Amino acid sequence: MVGREGELVVAGVRPDVKEFLERCKLNGLQVAYVRSIEALLSVLTDWASGWGVRWIILGGLSKGLSEKIRGEFTGRSGCKVLEIGDAETEIGELRTSSLGVFRANAGIKETGGLVIFDNWASNLASLIPEYSVALLEEGEILQDYWMLTPVIRQTRPGGIVIISGPSSTSDIELTPIIGVHGPVGCGCIVAGIELDEQV
């Protein structure tokens, strides 16, 4: 059930989801598609161990989903798990060896963007740690930016972030370098299940 980086062809994945994940990959993200919470946790632990992180920072996830991730990491990998909000004061110290896991509210298929609406916990979890992973439901993928207009008009978010890749620069002799002020590595897991309903 799990499609990892480089093996995106998962039977039955909707074409728009596949296209979205391909775009994310082009933008330099690791990508996966899952159809169960177990598969999602397995991808997360895999990536976390690949990146060698010691801290998991959760932001903007539902209570049920946070619990599941907390349980998985505390039990198996020895990583410490923090939730933004509980640990507001500590997060600034967790720039290295850390993985932020956050809930994206929408994906933009055309450009491979991950959208966060009005959620400062998701914003910080996607920004401050060394690595970050977005969790998204497949039904939340939109064709292009313009599909956000009615959502913005209806929900009137105070702030929005659209993430389309790891932090990068080419400011020195146009040499591309990954990881300036934001995450060095990013991932996106698209779920074919409802994420916020996890209990």
Next chain:
Amino acid sequence: MSRSRIVDALEKKWEIDTRWRSMLTMHLKSREGIARLQNRYLEGIFESRRRAVENLERLVALTVESVKREGGNVYVAKTAEDARRYVVSLAESRGVKCVIKSKSMTTEEIDLNNALLSRGIDVIETDLGERIVQLAGQRPSHIIAPAVHLSREEIARLVNEKKGADLPHQPEAITRFFRQDLWSDFKRAEMGITGANVVVAETGQVVLVTNEGNGRLVTAMPRILVSIAGIEKIVETWDDAFNVLRVLPVSAVGRDTTSYITVIGPRGMSRHVKTPEYHMVLLDNGRMEASQDPWLKDALRCIRCAACLDICPTYRILGGHVFGDIYSGPMGVPWTAITKSLKDASGIAKYCVSCSLCLHVCPVQIDIPITISWIKHASAGKTLRERMLTMYEFYAVLGSRLPRLFNWLQGSRVSRRLMEGLLGIDRRRLMHRFRGGNLYEVLGEEYLRRRDADIVYFPDTFAAYIDWGIGLLVVRVLEALGYTVAVPRTYGSGMPSIQYGFLLKAKRVAEKNVEKLKSYAEAGVRIVCSEPTAAYCLREAYPKILNTPSSQRVSESTWELTNLIATEAKSLSPNTEQSPNTYVFYHHPCHSRLLSPGRPSEDLLKRIGLNVATVDYGCCGIAGTWGMRRGVEGFLISAEIGRRVAEIILGTGCMEIATESSVCAQQLGQFTGLKVRHTIRYIAHSLGIQHRDEGVLNF
């Protein structure tokens, strides 16, 4: 032109090499991206920006209303001084000790850093390139790549000296150092200041487009957040904003998107601080007035993508510290006029050589070249030598009557020294030879007065007076293709007058030519030019200078020769005699890029069976009479470009060059040493009219 600044810039060979390579890379990426982009996005952005400029006053009011409704503070600053005063007093009243900033040209425009520093408030730029130039005590030399003029060695040396580090000159190590070093500033700063890529009036929010993540940290960490935006950045709706966001990164660096798009406003989500405070400063500083000015208004559409800097031949050589004020390169000229004065703008307008490439690449179609001509025209400081260069056609007519004398003068060392002293024509510039006589005499009355023609040929100065061989060949090819051709006696296109800002003279020439051509245009007869610059004048420049229905009709009827042949002469086929071993480099003249979509000449050459290579490096560096001018006034800069272009052409392994511009031929022949021919020669050969080497005097 400030001679010493140019001399200094020309001495920094390494800097020129780096900038040339960087600009070329960025240009090629941008063009690839734009070629992939659907047309509707380009149409969308043009329309959004056009509407925004038309409705500037209303959009400012709408933004103010939206920000207030959302609970934020908003201040419309009439001048740079007003904006500075507002931010400084805000910082002082809140007891701010440290300000962190994300990249913002608008804050450069109002010189905010110095104002804050002078009040004892620490200001830290957090964009890597901006931080580097801040440490170097310089200003950005490029609007999106501020430190592009510095080498890794210089940057490492600078950081080691200023920050007491011991870094190797590796971009990765330097970047890692700043990630750490700036983090402590992000944590300690009480105030964050951002610029804006877009302001959305309907919700009163600011959009930032970044890659590094510093913009997100600046908006997320400090308690007080200030966004400073020029009022031209306002668009009405989110749909308009997305039009900009979709095109901006593509035109800037060829990417469909940047790593981050951050939207902030009074209720910004990232404010985990207890008592967040948000301020938006909307800066006028000349913009409202410019929106009423027919020459400057279009520049307000600018989205700061920098595509015009990357393609500009003189910017590539001189860089933004010479060709620039706060805003650098092509867009810097109208923007200096808007935010400072015409006088300041004219100081840098002189570095524009009217190649028109900036218009060609601009995603919002700002006609910077003609605006710059107007700025030159409206300001003092034009030289006598420039005035003499506008008499180019007069010398050509004289040369056509006295070819032996002129050819001798052009070949004699003594007279070249004299010409350099008197006319300012550099003695190192290879000149075209005069054939003697002119095209009108050669063709005779029949062509001059023909009324039943379906094509009118506009030869311009070179094909009419310097070398009518090309003009005659054009007529013969068109006739072989079945057209009836008229060649009424016309004047040279007047490009030197446009180039050096003598717009009254240009207007007189344009009026005369339009008068000669309008009856044909009105009768539906097409006007064909073999010289791309002539086609540019008829199609683009005349309607802007004259703004009359007749000039518009002439413009609509004008074609570039090869585009017409490529479009209509379906019967052209390979000629085995000159193929397939003829490996030709095709040089695309600047003005021709603007006029003929696609690559008609290249396609034609391929259609007749030639093996063709081309590289999109931009301008060859001669730009009409400019590249003939003495020393730092033209030739030396032109030669820097010419040598680099020659290296690229010779690198393809081609043995000959095809092009349509007579001056490009001069430059390419001089710096590559290869034979350069007008594209029409290959076509004539293919049609069996004349061997491509027969009758060549110049190209």
